[in-house]
Amino acid sequence: MLASAHYETLHHLQGLSQNSYNFLWGKSARNSKVSTLKLIKLSNSGDGRRLRLRFGPGRKMLKNETNPHFSKTTRLPRKRFYRARAHSNPLSDSHFPVPISPCHVDYSLHYPQLFPSSDQTVHSKKIQFADIGCGFGGLLISLSTLFPDTLMIGMELRDKVTEYVKERILALRVENPGQYQNVSVVRTNSMKYIPNYFEKGQLSKMFFLFPDPHFKEKNHRRRVISPHLLDEYAYALCTGGIIYTITDVEELGEWMKACLEGHPMFEALRDEELEADPVVKLLSSATEEGQKVARNGGQTFQAVYRRVVPSL
Template sequence: MEAEVQQGQQSPEGQLEKRPPSPPWAGIPLQRGLGHRVRQHVNPLQAQYQQPAPPPHWERVYRRLGQPFHLDIGTGSGRFLLRIAQEQPDWNFLGVEIRQALVERANAWRDELGLDNVHFLFANINVSLRHLFAPGDLSRVTILFPDPWFKKRHHKRRIVQPQLVADLALLLRPGSPVFLQSDIQEVAEEMAARFLEHPQFWDPHQGPLDSNPLGIPTEREWQCLQLDLPIYRYWLERR
């Protein structure tokens, strides 16, 4: 775990963190519980996760199909995506998550909020990505606080693998951003390095960012900010 920093001080990477006054989803009435425990870690290499998920009927999911498309990979509870969907009604959002119970609850929350520009899909993104979209479909991608899989023998379970990067290079429109975040420096740097190894991606900022340019934290990001823990962020772009 990274060393703590005091509020108003700089983190080891020179990142000045500021705590938001309250969670941005605090005003969203999300009352539905899961009713049971959900495993925090799911091995994406298990046989049950090797079948591509069929794409949804997009015209039934989104009211306005012509809007730019934001893909959030490993969306977790979905609170981040629900909030950004409220703030950016001129975008369509898809959150992909490998834990089915979280997907079902997030879609129920979406229905309760009456949102028609966000959807959640149960899938292993490393298997399903190229079956869900056509080249140029995506305008923005976020990968925020993915499972770090600390043990070296488990690194092959991490989301950002060379094939995922190659698929995103095909599916993203030129100039589209890829936003990466982690509270584990090694994980953030590895994600960024794998994208930058591909000739279609570059780093316009030439290093990590000081703050979240989207302005809406995930739950993990919020927890880190409350504890004054450093967060490592990269904003890359498709050439």
């Protein structure tokens, strides 16, 4: 498999390897289908070059009639054609358009059936649910039918993944007339631009499902739940609004819980409240990541908190 799939890469390596390389095979913790090949240069450690290769899908599957990117049976886009890197740098400068302020968000682009005209700047109805780092959109799709009267949006930094979710929603709208009109997706860096999309107290639910763990301490500032970013989430959430977090990484689970616990504007939901909330069950079952964890028999760690008015 190695030889056939990555002849080019190996060839490239041979070019490099006057020095001895040690090959280490490792399974990515997040995705068992994807194997990672790590190379660690042992001698001549001048620059300590380290390469990471990712295995893509086989090439023979590409042949398909009409639009190969869509499944013939379900007419939904196929995920394998929208593969992207598992991580994206949230610190880099963004090159996608960002609305100047929440009233510049064009609802007619996102929800064309509900907002036919784009001149409207004051909307009768505003987005209430935000799925931050929505990935392939599993949760949004489940929520859409569970809360048909609520506008919701997914925010995702990786452009190909956003493209997939966009196609998926469009296909679902065609397949199920009248449904899925309340969901949309946008490519953005939610760590920077939450205030550009939502007014103060606009949201009633925010979701942070299986975020990037960023294990290294120097990368903790890249985590999407952090004490300072929670201030912005508290700003966007209305009083009583709920923030849902879940992860399969124990360390991150503890971190997110500790951040929320330490914040004066969030309090934990009680067990019976968690039991009564239909959304809590979706956290581990609806998303692609959650299903993957369940398949592999993994453990999940969730933290669900309510936005409260800080006590003075």
